Every structure is written in C-alpha cells, then in structure tokens.
Amino acid sequence: MALKPDSYVVLNDGYKMPVIGFGTYAPDTYTKEQALESTKVAIEAGYRHIDGAFLYRNEVQVGQAIRSKIADGTVKREEIFYTGKLWGNNQAPERVRIGLEKSLKDLQLDYLDLFLIHFPVEFKPGDDLFPVDENGKLIFHNTDIRETWKAMEACRDxxxxxxIGVSNFNRRQLELILNMPGLKYKPVCNQVECHIFLNQSKLLEFCKSQDIVLVGYSVLGSSRVKGGVDQDSPKVLEDPILNTVAKKLSRSPAQVAMRYLLQRGIVALAKSFTPERIKQNFQALDFKLSDEDMKSLDEVNKNLRYLSIHPWKESPKYPYHDEY
Incomplete structure (x- = not known):
C-alpha cells in the first residue's frame, strides 16, 4: 500500500479521513497551553487529521490552534479533519445534541468532520462527567444504544x-447498530486501542467486512498515568522485535509501530508533546515494511490491553467482557 503525506481512506459515507491523525488527549501533567502549541506544531508538520474529545477538556485550546493555522494561511478549514466525541453523560437521546453543541462552541467551529460515541459505557445523564452516589460509586445508565445512534443521525442530518461513528465498541455492540430497524447511516469507523501488543486482528476483520474503518489509539503503547495503566506492563517501544526491525530500516521504533498498523489498513493516531517526535511520527508514511517484517510483528501480539478501565465493569455496556 503506497502511502504519502496526504494519503486518506474513503469512509462508507464518501468523506475522506487522513490515515495519520494527531491525538490531543493529555494527562493532567500537561497544561492546556501545551495542547494548543503541540496542535499547532502538528498542523505545521503536515497533520490534517486532529483527534479530540469533550472529555479531554482542551477543545477550547485545540480549536484555537486550528483557527490560528487557518488564519495564518497554513491550512483551510476544509483541509482539516476534526474528530470530536460524545461523553457517557450525554448518551440519552435528548442530550446528544447538547454534548455536540458544547464541543462546537468550545472549538468555535461550525461543524465537526466526525463525531463518535466515545465509549459504549453510559453514565447518569447530566453535567457530571463521572457521577457518583453517596457511597462514591459510579452511577451508570442504560439507554438503548440504538436510540443514541438515532440522535447521532439527527445531528448529521x-x-x-x-x-458519525463509534469508539471502544465490541463486535456485538457494533452489530446492535448495524442491524437496527430504520438504520440511516452506518458507523464510518470504530476507534479502539490498537498496537503491536493488541493488534485487534479479529475486530479488524469484522470491521472490514462491514466497510467500517478501524482507527487505532495508543498505537505507541500508553503513558504510565498513575491509576490508568499497570505500571509493570511491557512497553511497546521497548519490544526487541520491533527494535530489531527499526534498526534494520534505520527508523525509530515509533515509526515502525505506526507503519505496521497503516499497512494493515488501520488509521493511526499519534500523540506527543515533543515537537521533534510529532514531526518524526508523521514520517511513518515514507517507507514500507516487508512481508517478513509484518509477519514478525504479527507474532508480537499479546492481546494486552493497557486501558481496561476496571471500575466500569459493573456497567451493562462494558465492552471488554467479549473477546472482541
């Protein structure tokens, strides 16, 4: 698959999504100002796909970065592909548009290129992102996801x-939408954790069969955010096979890890706050892995999930009880 800096996949609704995206999520150790500056660097480096979310709490700054690069002539609005996401407290059908309009207001944009249901797990409707009861336990909600999807379709109309698409859905949850009566628009993508340790081969095969693009996040592994990731889990970028391939090709392990996904038809979201790495990651497009390299990286898979979010297991919508 020949890839160039402007390579894209065509979604099932005809719109085009650039194959490499810049992820804007940041742990609390980073400032919102850093999100603004790194998004500017990414656009200057050639990224045209910007992945954000209401939950990241930095859409004001990301929007400022996008608008500043439009204002200085670096890009036009139609050249930017911005993804936003609906959080679990806004999944009740009457709140879907409220969630969307909040993101649009923060971003100061007229429309989103892509809007995803961020996670199938739903919380009690309201303004609290993580509502809890008097005992400090999360309050889950269980709207029929098909009703949420109808409200997503209305936002598109x-x-x-x-x-419109989904994120962190398993096959069964995708099929609920795909098989719903009166379906108007199929999800264009499913954004999930995906890297050499969790290569998502079965979910990828299913999504391809339905003309749904798989978009990978945490493609370089996951930062060791306290409480979010097992501190003893292996690190993607330290894998010996990955490093052997990278050394042979005179490439960084990060570039090879991304290229592996790209050659499998997965859209890769890269995240960094270091200007040099932001630029370096974008260069995963200008080389190719051999069939032998691809096979050796296939065998690295451990079905290791960094972000399993154990406290959410009590939700009837928790997606990771299923194999894929």
Whole structure:
C-alpha cells in the first residue's frame, strides 16, 4: 500500500479521513497551553487529521490552534479533519445534541468532520462527567444504544457533523447498530486501542467486512498515568522485535509501530508533546515494511490491553467482557 503525506481512506459515507491523525488527549501533567502549541506544531508538520474529545477538556485550546493555522494561511478549514466525541453523560437521546453543541462552541467551529460515541459505557445523564452516589460509586445508565445512534443521525442530518461513528465498541455492540430497524447511516469507523501488543486482528476483520474503518489509539503503547495503566506492563517501544526491525530500516521504533498498523489498513493516531517526535511520527508514511517484517510483528501480539478501565465493569455496556 503506497502511502504519502496526504494519503486518506474513503469512509462508507464518501468523506475522506487522513490515515495519520494527531491525538490531543493529555494527562493532567500537561497544561492546556501545551495542547494548543503541540496542535499547532502538528498542523505545521503536515497533520490534517486532529483527534479530540469533550472529555479531554482542551477543545477550547485545540480549536484555537486550528483557527490560528487557518488564519495564518497554513491550512483551510476544509483541509482539516476534526474528530470530536460524545461523553457517557450525554448518551440519552435528548442530550446528544447538547454534548455536540458544547464541543462546537468550545472549538468555535461550525461543524465537526466526525463525531463518535466515545465509549459504549453510559453514565447518569447530566453535567457530571463521572457521577457518583453517596457511597462514591459510579452511577451508570442504560439507554438503548440504538436510540443514541438515532440522535447521532439527527445531528448529521442537521449539518452539525459530516460523519458519525463509534469508539471502544465490541463486535456485538457494533452489530446492535448495524442491524437496527430504520438504520440511516452506518458507523464510518470504530476507534479502539490498537498496537503491536493488541493488534485487534479479529475486530479488524469484522470491521472490514462491514466497510467500517478501524482507527487505532495508543498505537505507541500508553503513558504510565498513575491509576490508568499497570505500571509493570511491557512497553511497546521497548519490544526487541520491533527494535530489531527499526534498526534494520534505520527508523525509530515509533515509526515502525505506526507503519505496521497503516499497512494493515488501520488509521493511526499519534500523540506527543515533543515537537521533534510529532514531526518524526508523521514520517511513518515514507517507507514500507516487508512481508517478513509484518509477519514478525504479527507474532508480537499479546492481546494486552493497557486501558481496561476496571471500575466500569459493573456497567451493562462494558465492552471488554467479549473477546472482541
């Protein structure tokens, strides 16, 4: 698969998604100002796909970065592909548009290119992102996801978003939408954790069969955020096979890890706050892995999930009880 800096996949609704995206999530150790500056660097480096979310709490700054690069002539709005996400407290059908309009207001954009249901797990509707009861336990909600999807379709019909999709859904949850009566628009993508240790081969095969693009996050592994990731889990970028391939090709392990996903038809989201690494990651497009290299990286898979979010297991919508 020949890839160039402007390579894209065509979604099932006809819109085009650039194959490499810049992820804007940041742990609390980073400032919102850093999100602004790193997004500017990414756009200057050639990224045209910007992945954000209401939950990241930095859409104001990411929007400022996008608008500043439009204002200085670096890009036009139509060249930017921005992804936003609906958080679990807004999954009740009557709150879907409220969640979307909050993101649009923060970003100061007229529309989103892509709007995703961030996670199938749903919380009690309201303004609290993580609502808890008097004992400090999360309060889950259980709206029929098909009702949420109908509200997503209405946002698309209203011109507020161009494409709609999902994130962190398993096959069964995708099929609920795909098989729903009166389905108007299929999800264009499913954004999931994906890297050499969790290569998502079965979910990828299913999504391809349904003309749904798999978008990978945490493609370089996951930062060791306290409480979020097992501190003793192996690190993607330290894998010996990955490093052997990278050394042979005179490439960084990060570039090879991304290229592995790209050659499998997965859209890769890269995240960094270091200007040099932001630029370096984008160069995963200008070389190719051999069939032998791809096979050796296939065998690195451990079905290791960094982000399993154990406290959410009590939700009836928790997606990771299923194999894929």
């Amino acid at each position: 209203a011109g507020l978003v161009r494409s």
